Structure formats: C-alpha cells, structure tokens
Amino acid sequence: xxxxxxxxxxxxxxxxxxxxxxxxxxxxxxxxxxxxxxxxxxxxxxxxxxxxxxxxxxxxxxxxxxxxxxxxxxxxxxxxxxxxxxxxxxxxxxxxxxxxxxxxxxxxxxxxxxxxxxxxxxxxxxxxxxxxxxxxxxxxxxxxxxxxxxxxxxxxxxxxxxxxxxxxxxxxxxxxxxxxxxxxxxxxxxxxxxxxxxxxxxxxxxxxxxxxxxxxxxxxxxxx
Amino acid sequence: xxxxxxxxxxxxxxxxxxxxxxxxxxxxxxxxxxxxxxxxxxxxxxxxxxxxxxxxxxxxxxxxxxxxxxxxxxxxxxxxxxxxxxxxxxxxxxxxxxxxxxxxxxxxxxxxxxxxxxxxxxxxxxxxxxxxxxxxxxxxxxxxxxxxxxxxxxxxxxxxxxxxxxxxxxxxxxxxxxxxxxxxxxxxxxxxxxxxxxxxxxxxxxxxxxxxxxxxxxxxxxxxxxxxxxxxxxxxxxxxxxxxxxxxxxxxxxxxxxxxxxxxxxxxxxxxxxxxxx
Numbered sequence: 001x002x003x004x005x006x007x008x009x010x011x012x013x014x015x016x017x018x019x020x021x022x023x024x025x026x027x028x029x030x031x032x033x034x035x036x037x038x039x040x041x042x043x044x045x046x047x048x049x050x051x052x053x054x055x056x057x058x059x060x061x062x063x064x065x066x067x068x069x070x071x072x073x074x075x076x077x078x079x080x081x082x083x084x085x086x087x088x089x090x091x092x093x094x095x096x097x098x099x100x101x102x103x104x105x106x107x108x109x110x111x112x113x114x115x116x117x118x119x120x121x122x123x124x125x126x127x128x129x130x131x132x133x134x135x136x137x138x139x140x141x142x143x144x145x146x147x148x149x150x151x152x153x154x155x156x157x158x159x160x161x162x163x164x165x166x167x168x169x170x171x172x173x174x175x176x177x178x179x180x181x182x183x184x185x186x187x188x189x190x191x192x193x194x195x196x197x198x199x200x201x202x203x204x205x206x207x208x209x210x211x212x213x214x215x216x217x218x219x220x221x222x223x224x
Numbered sequence: 225x226x227x228x229x230x231x232x233x234x235x236x237x238x239x240x241x242x243x244x245x246x247x248x249x250x251x252x253x254x255x256x257x258x259x260x261x262x263x264x265x266x267x268x269x270x271x272x273x274x275x276x277x278x279x280x281x282x283x284x285x286x287x288x289x290x291x292x293x294x295x296x297x298x299x300x301x302x303x304x305x306x307x308x309x310x311x312x313x314x315x316x317x318x319x320x321x322x323x324x325x326x327x328x329x330x331x332x333x334x335x336x337x338x339x340x341x342x343x344x345x346x347x348x349x350x351x352x353x354x355x356x357x358x359x360x361x362x363x364x365x366x367x368x369x370x371x372x373x374x375x376x377x378x379x380x381x382x383x384x385x386x387x388x389x390x391x392x393x394x395x396x397x398x399x400x401x402x403x404x405x406x407x408x409x410x411x412x413x414x415x416x417x418x419x420x421x422x423x424x425x426x427x428x429x430x431x432x433x434x435x436x437x438x439x440x441x442x443x444x445x446x447x448x449x450x451x452x453x454x455x456x457x458x459x460x461x462x463x464x465x466x467x468x469x470x471x472x473x474x475x476x477x478x479x480x481x482x483x484x485x486x487x488x489x490x491x492x493x494x495x496x497x498x499x500x501x502x
Contacts, residue, residue, distance in 0.1 A: 079387065
C-alpha cells in the first residue's frame, strides 16, 4: 500500500449528544481516487468535512498535510448565492487567496494559472461570464477549477455531480479521473451511485452504522 | 435651481459634506448587507442607534456614546451563532427592532420633550448638522472606510462562501465580526444626524440600485456610493428649493433613482437585444 496522505485515528464525531461516527481508523493512500459511499445520513459528508477541519472531532485525531498546502475543496454549487455579481474568473481567483492575501493584485502568472485551471475543465471561454448565469454543471466545473488553481495535493468534493444530468456527470468524473491519473491528485468525494463509482475507481470508502472502511471493489483487498 | 444649489453650499456646507460622507460610506457597506441577505439588520441597528440617542438625551451623555453602546450590544447579540437556536436570527432582529422603536418613544416621552424631539431622534435632520458633528463623523467614518477597503477581499470571500474560505485558511469569523462592528460604529456615528430612515435608505436602496445596474462586484462597489451621493445632493437641493424635510426628500430621490435605473436596465437587457436581433 502507498504511504498514507490522510490518517484518521480512533475518530469520534458527534452533533450534540448524537454520535455520527465512532472508532474510525482510516489510512487514505496518496494518489487514490476514493468515492465515499453509503446511505443517506450515514456520515459521509460529515467525515469529509471533519477531514477538512470544518467539523470538530470529539475524540481521536486526523493527520493531514493541509497546514502546509490547503486542500482543494469543491462544495455543492448552491453554496454560492446567485446574488453575488462575480465572474467565473473571480471565483477561480479566490483559490489563490493564500498567495494574494488582503489586497495583492493578481499577477500575470496567477492569471495564467487561473485560466489554465479553467482550461483543464473546458471552461476557459466562459471566464468573463457571470457565475450565476451558468448551468449547474458549468458551475460545478468552475468550483473544481477553483480547487485546482492552488495546486492542491488533495481535492475533496461534496457530491460534485448530484444535480448534473448523466452526460455532464460522466464528463466531470472523466475530468477528475484524468486529474488523478495524469497529475497524481488524491481525490476524495461523496458519491451515491456505487455502480458508477466502480467505473472510475478501484476502491471506495463505505460509510454506515457509525463506521467507515476502505474496500477494494469487485472482491478486492480491504485497505483499512 | 442653481440659486438653491449655491445657497445650500453657502448656508449649510456642514450639512452637505456630512450628507455626502454618510451616504458614500453607508452605501458601500450596504452592498454587503444586501448580498448577505441581512437587510433587516440595517433597520434594526438604525432603530437601536436611535434608541441610544434618545437614552443619551435622558442621561445627559453624548449621543454618539449612547448609540454606540446599544448598537455594539445589539451586534454582539446578533453575532451569536443562530444555526442551533430555536428561533431564527431574523426573529431575534424583529424583537430587537420592536423593543428599540418602542423604547425610543418611551425614553423621549419621559425626557419631557415634545413631538419635534421625537421626530428629530427618529428621522434626524441632515440640514442641522453642525461643524462639531461633522468633525466626529470624519474622525469615525474615514478610518472605517479605509479599513473596509483594506479588508474587502477576505470579507467578500467569507460572506460568499464561508466554508470554502475556511478551507483556504481565511478566519471567517474575524472578517464577519469586523464588518458588523464597523457597520455598528458607522450607524452609531451617523444616526443622530441622518436618522434611522435615511441610514436604512443608504444601506438598502442605493446599493440595490448599484446591484441592478451592474453585474460586476467591483463596479457595484464603486457606483453604490456615487448613486448615494447623487441622491443626497439632489435631495438636499430639492428640499432647500421647495422647503421640504431634507431626509425624507433624499429617501424619495433615492427610490426614484432606483425605479429609473431599474427600468432603464430592464429595457436595455430585455428590449434592446430583441430589436438588435431583428
């Protein structure tokens, strides 16, 4: 097994008195494409949010490389209120915050990086459009571009294809698989469709009944 | 009309400068009030500030001090996370609004003053701004404006995508708190002169006009203060020329500008492309 990039040890996550996940021990290998599957309310999103540091853990610890280099996070596209009059390029530029901070202007190299990230998703020609004018699938691609622009080692996605039609979903998953295979990115994502996940990944993280484990699909070897 | 303009400038220079300054700063911050879908916070804080001014009359303390204490108290109360509360934040703001409005009138009635004072507290009167009040305004609004421009980027990101910002290492609670703190201080400083209604108008109507007029956040942030200053200037001239209440005239001019610009933009976006295609 490859060296782990994320390690969860004896993890327990709870909302108030209700424990959602407990006794979680996971070693997520570097460079893996790992869908998190499981029934509704099983804690898939909670686990990924805990890995990102968005949900406090009650017990145990999570080791990530995010302090040195932040994860690329792709939320559901609805998180960005359509009221905000921002362009596609401005959304992608947000991913460069660590380099730009409060008021450093965009350098030509950073602008090229933003355009390249859009180009990787086939969205370069839409860079000047208003984000709210795009379709759901296009918005999702822009958010993936925002995650890519800061050159993350790990990309974490919360149901990136949940509202896409079949063609758009396959298109996005193909792009993600390409990023994983060609650029060695570690990709973790919540995905409901196990059958579809099988076509893009050799392993899945099954979450349910308060537990999570990484399993090889098609009778493969258990990683956990 | 030209006479009215020159008389206004000669007789009430403090009022003109105070009006332009308050309008520009409030309209700029108001863009985020609308984007955050927190319009009610504007009127609630304005009313709380008016209540503070009324309390100051009764206690004999400077009006700014009274309104600042109450507004910062209200901002702290509203900063408590509302996700797990049994009542939504809007409801809490509604309760604050009702309490502040009722308390203002009760305080003014107990202070032994009359209807004119109640009107002055609730609606203010820009034309009566003194040079001392103008100095206080400059001392508070100018640093607040500079600070707001400096922290614009992290504030925008925190408001637009809170969790995405946190993942990028942005301390969202700092920027959100700082924004609402600035909003509270600005409303407190402006409330005695401008009154609750005019401040609310600057926080909502002028930024809304800018948001209708442009699809680019940078342009919206630039034109919202300009629209507010134009409305203030026209409103003051009209009120001076026709002997009308200044603050309410500015409010009406702002609303007329909103209607005019909205209609023009609608025609430009809907009708012109069709005629262009045919």
